[in-house]
Amino acid sequence: MREFLVFVAAGAGVYLARASFIAAVGDRTLPEWAERLLRNVGPAVLAALVTSLLLTDGIGSFVTNPARLLAVAVSIPTAVKTRSFVWTFVVGMAMFWTVGAITG
Numbered sequence: 001m002r003e004f005l006v007f008v009a010a011g012a013g014v015y016l017a018r019a020s021f022i023a024a025v026g027d028r029t030l031p032e033w034a035e036r037l038l039r040n041v042g043p044a045v046l047a048a049l050v051t052s053l054l055l056t057d058g059i060g061s062f063v064t065n066p067a068r069l070l071a072v073a074v075s076i077p078t079a080v081k082t083r084s085f086v087w088t089f090v091v092g093m094a095m096f097w098t099v100g101a102i103t104g
Helices: 002-025 032-038 041-054 059-063 066-082 085-103
Strands: none
Touching: 066 085
16 A cells, blocks of 8 residues: 555656646746757657667677667668658667567
């Protein structure tokens, strides 16, 4: 029961933190510098998530895994050229699955 109460309290805290920001600035326009910075939040969060997934077994397993290395190697130029998350994801995962299937 204690774990459930902690879970509910944490959920309520997160909800209030998000709602307070929306309530505080929801009807106002943000300054240009803030909007410019906030545009980078999504890609930064995605990069953090991908990095945490890639490095779950430590940096050594990433460096010695050809599927992961080649997926990153083709994803970076794809992202730079297309500026599209969808194409970057599709190309990176296709490389990851293909090399993973070949190397076993």
